[in-house]
Amino acid sequence: MLKAATIVLLLLLLFPACKNAQRGNDNVIARPVNTAHLKNTPLPIDASLLEEAPKNVQAFYAANGTTTLWTDKADRLALQEAINDIVTDGLMPSDYNIAYLKEFEALTAISEEECMRYDILMTESFGKLASHLFKGKLKPSGVYYDWALSPKKIEVNTLLTEALKDHSIKEVVARCRPRHVIYGSLRESLAYLNNLPDDKDIPQIKITKSVTLNDSTATVGIIKQRLAYWGDLDASASAGTIYDKATSKAVKKFQERHGIVADGSVNNRTADALNFSRNARKEQVIANLERWRWFPYDFGEKAIVVNIPNYRLAVVENNKDTVATYNVVVGKADRRSPVLHSVLSGLVLNPTWTVPPTYLRKDLTPAAIKDTAHFAHLNMKIYRGDKEIPVAEWDSLKPDHYVYVQSPGSHNSLGQIKFNFRNGFSVYLHDTNHREYFKKPYRALSSGCVRVQDPLKLAGYVLDKEDAGWTKEKLDELLATTDTQNVGLKKTTHVHQLYWTAWMDKGGLQFRNDIYSLDKMLYDKLRSQR
Structure with a gap:
């Protein structure tokens, strides 16, 4: 057996660079061992690491031998690409652990336990991504009280098994998106809006009366700027402050895209629509994308x-x-x-027609209290149980104790x-x-x-x-x-x-008034919840 002094002498002879380094610096820096190959190696997963994982993730590993399964680098990178691509769906890559996945993949000195954690994180991210694309990030019942669509069901473990077996991560994720043409057009709409320049320097339109053909004011110049920004007026025709025929034609096109009566004049409704910022329209599109993920497949x-x-x-x-x-x-x-x-x-x-509770409370009762002849005017009969009662016996203090039925007719x-x-x-x-x-x-x-x-x-x-x-x-x-x-x-x-208040068709970007104020509410929840 070689003595310690002999081993040191042999190392110095074999590695002179180390010898020289030692002369200049007594502190030798140990280089970490490259263990990146562990990411490509099936490893038995410590059960304790799965205890906090979602139940579907636990079931996935239990069905697959409780070993690491993302052992193909191409699959791991494909998942990152799929996550980055969901910005076109109005979703945020940060919700799917993209930063952590990139950090793990970049590690060259990685422990077996870190490999296991990385594998579990990828499985969780895939499941979350597939589920959100298929049936939405949020539950409709948590946003709106009057939403009655059956929940859509997805078997993420079945999809992941297929994706890993066939090395088709991106293709399987893409299949989770709604297949409706309108959903695809909304993704195009979002991409279009993202590519538009910032519009913060374009002034708001302020009018006191409708702007019509041949009017000439500074406001007309702003109207032209906004029409040109949205592509309804050619940039070459946007100079000047005269409301000419080209401007009127562009306004009609804009109005048609926004469900406004296309008369070619700028009234308050048209001015409000023109004043929408690019970011506000993006939020509207993103809200519509989420609702489409809720809609029936x-x-x-x-x-x-x-x-x-x-x-x-x-x-x-x-x-x-x-x-x-x-x-x-x-x-x-x-x-x-x-x-x-x-x-x-x-x-x-x-x-x-049997009067519903809301109409009874807000319309029929107040009118009948003022004048019970209102019942006759509506050809309305009043019932207590199965018995019709005369109007004279109607108790205005207990209107909800009766059933009101309007007879057939014009x-x-x-x-x-x-x-x-x-x-x-x-x-x-x-x-x-x-x-x-x-x-x-x-x-x-x-x-x-x-x-x-x-x-x-x-x-x-x-x-x-x-x-x-x-x-x-x-x-x-x-x-x-x-x-x-x-x-x-x-x-x-x-x-x-x-x-839906936004889509794209052959007429271009389409927007409609958010008559129930549902868009902003949904967008804010999308961005506040992970």
């Missing part, structure tokens, strides 16, 4: 889709073909039309036809006796139900699929009797009442 073979802020109903087939559109009236801001999914259960011809609030579908809000689609409302640009005017402008045409579409010999003539004949009749439906027609 599949609208169904045949569907009635209502976009509440756009006051429009579309009949959609096979998730993509719009076969008809209708103007609608939706709930007021204090009586919101709920977001929901259901299926048409039947039609009611010449319906009666005066009926539901009009000639009602479309029933099960829901927890007592709402439905229906005709109306106030058809003049459809001419108004602002149509959040109902007590929560959705009024359809041409309900008989919509009924014809629904009944045409029923194989029951329905014709327009037969429908007209039944309506003419003024008798209430229920028509059951056998074929499935889905009903989706949804809420």
Whole structure:
């Protein structure tokens, strides 16, 4: 056996650099051993490290031998790329541990325990990312009280098993995004807004009266700047302070993109829309992206889709073909039309109308207290239990002790036809006796139900699929009797009442008034919760 002195002498002869370094500095710096290969090596995971992990993560490792599984560097880097890419979805990479993942991957001197922690962190990050893309970062019930969509389900462990087996991390993550065309267009919208220059130096538009053709004021110059910024007016035409034809045409284009009556003049509504900052529009798009992640993955073979802020109903087939559109009236801001999914259960011809609690409290009772003749004016009957009572016996101090039913007829609030579908809000689609409302640009005017402008045409579409010999003539004949009749439906027609205030189509970026103030509330929660 070599003595210690002999070993030292041998090391000095074999490594003269060390010898020279020792002469200049008695403190020799030990170089860490490179153990990066451990990240590529299956290691048995200490059970104690999984105790604080989510249950789905524990189940994933239990099903896979409780060893490290992210042993392919390409998979680890692909996960980082997928996380970085979710900025296009309005989500934040920091929510998915991106900084820690990069630090772990950069380590060359890494312990086995650190490798285990790194592996668990990647599994948690993948699951969180896939889940958020598929069904949203937030729970709708934690944001809105009137949101009745069935929760979407995702098997993240099944997806991760596939992704690691096939080395298809990015592809599997991409599949979790909503497949609707509108979701893809919103991602494009966000990218477009991110690429726009800062608009903080463009002044706000302030008007006291509408700006119209041939007006010449300093305000016109600001209007042109904002129109050019949003791409509705060519930059070469943005000079000067005269409200010329080119400016009027650009305003019409802008108004069409914002659901405003396109008259070419700048009124308060148009000025407010022009004054929206780029960042405010980005927040709006990000809120809409999250809501789309909540929406149904599949609208169904045949569907009635209502976009509440756009006051429009579309009949959609096979998730993509719009076969008809209708103007609608939706709930007021204090009586919101709920977001929901259901299926048409039947039609009611010449319906009666039973007064709902909100209308009773806010409208019927105050009017009847002033003058009980209001009941007769509405052709309204009052019931206590099953017994009709005279108006003279009505107790104004206990209005909620009665049931109020409006008889069928031209005066009926539901009009000639009602479309029933099960829901927890007592709402439905229906005709109306106030058809003049459809001419108004602002149509959040109902007590929560959705009024359809041409309900008989919509009924014809629904009944045409029923194989029951329905014709327009037969429908007209039944309506003419003024008798209430229920028509059951056998074929499935889905009903989706949804809420989106931003999208992109062939007309460019589209924005609508956030009539229920849902966008800012959602954006703030998205950014405040991890």
